[in-house]
Amino acid sequence: MDIKKYMHELGIKAKDASRSMAKASTNTKNQSLLLIASAIRREKASLLEANLKDMTAAKANGLESALLDRLALSEKSIEAMAEGLEQIASLPDPIGEMSDFKFRPSGIQVGKMRVPLGVIGIIYEARPNVTVDAAGLCIKSGNACILRGGGEAFHCNQALAKLVHEGLEGAGLPKEAVQVVETTDRAAVGELITLKEFVDVIVPRGGKGLIERISNEARIPIIKHLDGNCHVYIDEEADLGKATAIVENSKTQRFGTCNTAESLLVAKNIAAEALPKLAAMLSAKGIEIRGCPETCQLVAEAIPATEEDYFTEYLDAIISCKIVSGIDEAIDHINHYSSQHTESIVTENYTHARRFLREVDSSSVMVNASTRFADGFEYGLGAEIGISTDKLHARGPVGLDGLTSLKYIVLGDGQVRA
Numbered sequence: 001m002d003i004k005k006y007m008h009e010l011g012i013k014a015k016d017a018s019r020s021m022a023k024a025s026t027n028t029k030n031q032s033l034l035l036i037a038s039a040i041r042r043e044k045a046s047l048l049e050a051n052l053k054d055m056t057a058a059k060a061n062g063l064e065s066a067l068l069d070r071l072a073l074s075e076k077s078i079e080a081m082a083e084g085l086e087q088i089a090s091l092p093d094p095i096g097e098m099s100d101f102k103f104r105p106s107g108i109q110v111g112k113m114r115v116p117l118g119v120i121g122i123i124y125e126a127r128p129n130v131t132v133d134a135a136g137l138c139i140k141s142g143n144a145c146i147l148r149g150g151g152e153a154f155h156c157n158q159a160l161a162k163l164v165h166e167g168l169e170g171a172g173l174p175k176e177a178v179q180v181v182e183t184t185d186r187a188a189v190g191e192l193i194t195l196k197e198f199v200d201v202i203v204p205r206g207g208k209g210l211i212e213r214i215s216n217e218a219r220i221p222i223i224k225h226l227d228g229n230c231h232v233y234i235d236e237e238a239d240l241g242k243a244t245a246i247v248e249n250s251k252t253q254r255f256g257t258c259n260t261a262e263s264l265l266v267a268k269n270i271a272a273e274a275l276p277k278l279a280a281m282l283s284a285k286g287i288e289i290r291g292c293p294e295t296c297q298l299v300a301e302a303i304p305a306t307e308e309d310y311f312t313e314y315l316d317a318i319i320s321c322k323i324v325s326g327i328d329e330a331i332d333h334i335n336h337y338s339s340q341h342t343e344s345i346v347t348e349n350y351t352h353a354r355r356f357l358r359e360v361d362s363s364s365v366m367v368n369a370s371t372r373f374a375d376g377f378e379y380g381l382g383a384e385i386g387i388s389t390d391k392l393h394a395r396g397p398v399g400l401d402g403l404t405s406l407k408y409i410v411l412g413d414g415q416v417r418a
Helices: 003-023 026-042 044-060 065-071 075-090 129-140 151-170 187-192 208-217 240-252 268-284 293-298 327-337 350-359
Strands: 098-103 109-116 119-124 144-148 178-180 201-205 230-234 261-267 288-291 318-324 342-346 364-367 404-411
Touching: 003 109, 003 119, 003 144, 003 178, 003 187, 026 044, 026 075, 026 129, 026 151, 044 065, 044 075, 044 151, 065 151, 075 129, 119 129, 119 187, 129 144, 129 151, 129 178, 144 187, 151 178, 187 208, 201 208, 230 240, 230 268, 230 327, 240 261, 240 268, 240 342, 261 268, 261 327, 268 288, 268 293, 268 318, 288 293, 293 318, 318 327, 327 342, 327 350, 342 350, 350 364
Parallel strands: 119 144, 119 201, 144 178, 230 261, 230 342, 261 318, 288 318, 342 364
Antiparallel strands: 098 109, 109 404
16 A cells, blocks of 8 residues: 555545535434434444454554453443444534624624644554544534544444545545554554644544654644543541442543543641542552652552652553652642643642632542543543643643634624724
8 A cells, every 4th residue: 555645646536525514404413413323333343353352463463451441342442432432423513603793893793613633643542442432523523534543443444444434425425534544554643633724723632652653753642641641649637438339430430541640749737637548449459559768658559759750641550659748749749740731639629629629730639539531431521532731722631622723704894993
């Protein structure tokens, strides 16, 4: 395969399809989403079969456990794909929405209209559900997309692509609106991120190496996040029952996700009471604790943490732990070591909660809730195309609005500028 020629052809087809998508009606877009959801449920067995091929090959190639967890499909996760599409279909269509109108002294009205970005290139590793989430969000937001999934999920992604095309064509939309790259050759990524003639934005989802490569080599604007080094801070006025449940869910529900807690901070005033209980729960779940000297004094099984530990996204059964003097040190620690993804405070103190929300510089900041809620589905976005830790254009879970832009519109009645 001539990769350069192949990717160029995908770009041409995507650009043409984006024009049809931009003018598609809400009903037509919703119909395609519901048709895809129905096809996914119908083909559940064949999707599981394709996923089994991917899982078998991945295990044989020694894929690490965190990525195997992301790669695996189940009947439950397949149903979640279909439900996500249905939720996207039920959301208001942002395209064509007009807002912020103001009359000017000249008599004209100046406002804004929400419009699609155009063609979105999405590069991701391991997770086949991203194929469906990305396709669904791009369809509803009136965009075309080129999806380059990881080679680990090749069979499943191609099976899903057929179902997406079936739904698009069934609703009278061009199947080229969602194109899944049909090669595992990594040169395809290099071509995609330089197709500035056709692609308007790149969204990378994957490991740090992938994100850094794309950030360095892309010739197209990107929406990205690097690490998910998420923190839970147990305040001196925390409810310890809530704290235990939140830490347990944040850290132990799944290890391989970017919204999993990787660091635990505990206020000094309650550390002697709270930390041994939290540590016992974590140890019972098989979590290794790497702590500061004070933590190691209170928790016999803890091992000394290094400076690097506090920066690390483990994606594994490991958590760093530090006892802090109070909310000031907790906020300083998070803003220094965090990857600006998701942080949570457990407290009954309203003032501390408000300070944490205001002063912690991350894309999602929570009070008395698990970091695992940092997710487009849980936020009511239907799904997400990724979680952005950038500050420009989109931040946090990127749903429909994050895949659109605004243009100024002017309404007049024959006015001319004096």
